[in-house]
Amino acid sequence: MARLTALLFSLVLVSGLTISQVVVAKTQLTEQFFQGALIVGKTAPENKVHLNGKAIKVSASGDYVLGFSRDEKNNSVLTIVSPKGEVEKRTLKPLKREYNIQRIEGIAKKIMNPNKKANIRVGEDNKKIKAARTIDSDLTAFAQGFIAPIEGTITGVYGSQRFYNGVPKWPHYGLDYAGNTGDPVKAPADGVVLMFVPDMFYSGGTMIIDHGHGVSSTFLHLSDAYVKVGDKVSKGQVVAAVGASGRATGPHLDWRINWFNVRLDPALVLKLKPLE
Numbered sequence: 471m472a473r474l475t476a477l478l479f480s481l482v483l484v485s486g487l488t489i490s491q492v493v494v495a496k497t498q499l500t501e502q503f504f505q506g507a508l509i510v511g512k513t514a515p516e517n518k519v520h521l522n523g524k525a526i527k528v529s530a531s532g533d534y535v536l537g538f539s540r541d542e543k544n545n546s547v548l549t550i551v552s553p554k555g556e557v558e559k560r561t562l563k564p565l566k567r568e569y570n571i572q573r574i575e576g577i578a579k580k581i582m583n584p585n586k587k588a589n590i591r592v593g594e595d596n597k598k599i600k601a602a603r604t605i606d607s608d609l610t611a612f613a614q615g616f617i618a619p620i621e622g623t624i625t626g627v628y629g630s631q632r633f634y635n636g637v638p639k640w641p642h643y644g645l646d647y648a649g650n651t652g653d654p655v656k657a658p659a660d661g662v663v664l665m666f667v668p669d670m671f672y673s674g675g676t677m678i679i680d681h682g683h684g685v686s687s688t689f690l691h692l693s694d695a696y697v698k699v700g701d702k703v704s705k706g707q708v709v710a711a712v713g714a715s716g717r718a719t720g721p722h723l724d725w726r727i728n729w730f731n732v733r734l735d736p737a738l739v740l741k742l743k744p745l746e
């Protein structure tokens with residue numbers, strides 16, 4: 471009888487281990503691992519998470535996040551290690567997307583090459599934006615789902631790209647919404663204002679909001695800001711006004727989402743369902 475009890479006990483132990491190995495990682499995402507997707511995961515808070523060998527932050531409630539770039543072709547390996555040394559590996563294969571490509575011929579040269587002075591300003595603007603996007607804060611707002619910042623019609627999508635005279639231009643990374651100057655822009659999720667510059671060369675009034683773990687929203691071409699750097703904002707709070715500042719053809723809101731310097735698709739981010 472003692473032997474049988476011991477056998478049963480060890481069986482329970484073995485199956486218990488198997489079960490805990492399965493639940494070490496509970497990574498869920500938008501729908502599938504599309505190029506441009508923000509991928510939110512949840513695990514036991516004491517576990518360590520590595521992405522391609524590099525540690526990524528796990529929150530006190532076990533949330534972590536990563537993202538795939540527009541053209542990501544390589545598989546990513548997610549490794550979750552429990553304090554007991556249990557290891558779970560998941561291979562994340564990016565799903566290829568088709569983007570809207572336009573070819574335009576016969577464009578004047580001066581439009582294609584901004585002058586030296588402008589280039590210096592653009593360089594300074596980009597430095598500020600890049601610095602804001604390296605912040606790896608403990609906020610976990612990214613795990614709570616996002617709302618659209620305005621209700622306008624979508625006039626531009628993520629990933630689209632133009633070729634002028636056969637030369638590829640920078641792809642479009644935002645989601646453009648039609649709007650009028652002064653229309654309220656809401657925070658798509660809770661966060662902290664990381665940057666506001668009223669007059670960047672290309673993007674005009676530019677605001678960056680931190681949602682935690684490297685996830686940020688950027689708003690371009692704003693006409694006004696109602697919050698300042700360091701302010702806490704909550705999902706749905708009006709933070710800025712639509713405008714046509716910088717190099718914009720007319721008033722609209724261009725909303726970007728980043729995971730650090732990886733540019734993600736806001737349309738996919740809007741579909742994210744918070745994990746249980």
Ligand SMILES: [Zn+2]
Nearest residue numbers: 626644646724
């Ligand atoms: Zn845009």
